[in-house]
Amino acid sequence: MPNARLSSPTRRGILAAGGALGLGVALAACGNDDGSKDSGSDSTTSAKKSGPWSFKDDRGTTVKLDKIPANIVAFTGVGAALFDYGIQVKGVFGPTTTKGGKADVQAGDMDVSKLTVIGNEWGTFNIEKYAGLAPDVLITTMFDDAGTLWYVPEESKDKIAKLAPSVGISVFDRQLTQPLERMYALAESLGADLKAAEVVAAKKRFEDAAARLRKAAKARPEIKVLAGSASADIFYVSGSNLSIDLEYFKALGVNFIEPPASALKASGGWFENLSWENVDKYKADIIMMDDRAQALQPADIDKPTWKKLPAVKAGQVIPRSPEPILSYDKCAPLLENLAKAIETAKKVS
Incomplete structure (x- = not known):
């Protein structure tokens, strides 16, 4: 996901925002x-x-x-x-x-x-x-x-x-x-x-989920979370700035692994590109993986270096929605899932 001017590379970078297979795809004719x-x-x-x-x-x-x-x-x-x-x-x-x-x-x-x-x-x-x-x-x-x-x-x-x-x-x-x-x-x-019952209930559920995530993050500050995305050739590590979900989770106290600014620069601040050989550069307890269709999903990653990651071996990989559906009904589970992962994670990093 991109910087302000959306030049050609950063337009593709938007899709990668933690990763995408749309890299290099030319814009189709309108x-x-x-x-x-x-x-x-x-x-x-x-x-x-x-x-x-x-x-x-x-x-x-x-x-x-x-x-x-x-x-x-x-x-x-x-x-x-x-x-x-x-x-x-x-x-x-x-x-x-x-x-x-x-x-x-x-x-x-x-x-x-x-x-x-x-x-x-x-x-x-x-x-x-x-x-x-x-x-x-x-x-x-x-x-x-x-x-x-x-x-x-x-x-x-x-x-x-x-x-x-x-x-x-x-x-x-x-x-x-x-x-x-x-x-x-x-x-x-x-x-x-x-004022519909389901709308009111969804908003309340979101607020409760936020409180739960804040409590979990405060109780277990040692748990390190990495936001990643995969393509056939590249593993993307997202920084927690710019993305609405990661910024909010960080504000609630989640301890994210942060690539240095120099590594994020090429993508306009969104993510760092890693080869699969270097996928173990950062030590994480929980890995959140891009759930969008253009990203390679964890079950389909057949890379030895991926399978050796402590979080992967421990089964501590959860989905992430880099483009959340902006309703309380759809966003509450995102907070609940991360809270549960932090509450139950083994310290493996």
Whole structure:
């Protein structure tokens, strides 16, 4: 995940943010049809369609419409977060289905068979399909402080912008609670019932999980945690700055292994590249591994140096979501899982 200007290397670096197999993949031509299913449903929101509607996003841009948006197109993870608040988007772009056709981890609880997918991979965004949805608004995240809209291809962003206004939620260099609060407010503006029992319960669960993680980290400060990601040739070690989840976990007291600034520099501050021969450079008790589809998953890592790591031998490897679905329902388990890992970990480093 990138620095502010998103030059070509750092755009790929975003995907690597702890790792990705998208390194070196050229941005596909805009308008590529990814073969996704169109949705025949009129799915859009459970909100009352009254207006006017306005929302000030994290670029400082205020979008104003005559009524609450009916045709929402969003980055997949944003659509998944809104879904947890009872708001259903009409179309998505970003990782939605895996090669086997199953829902990507970033799709959350959405029924992907009922979504119009504008682009399933980095650089793909079918403008014709997007226009056909008659979008009222496009909503996505931002991984820099320059207002770059995540998964909206740079070379076609101007064409896309002409079809509907956009809303950007920042997930750059802040703690998880901030974008969570912003998505919560956005969902409310779109008509979500934040007093619904499941929404209230999810928020309470998140707060309880944060307290549990803080307690676990305080009780076991000696437990060292490494945030990693894998590709066939490279193991990525994330620094705890810039990423919303790691910044928050660190603020709660989690003891992260931190690559030196000099090692992080090439990625704009996000991560250090290690060869598999050097994967034992840092001694960790717990390893958190990137759960996104573009990353090599722990069960598929067939590297002798990996298998020899003390945390791996001890079974102390847990998933990490570098792009959390920004609902309390989806973020509470992230805290609970890390808290449990710290509570039960053997000191092996």
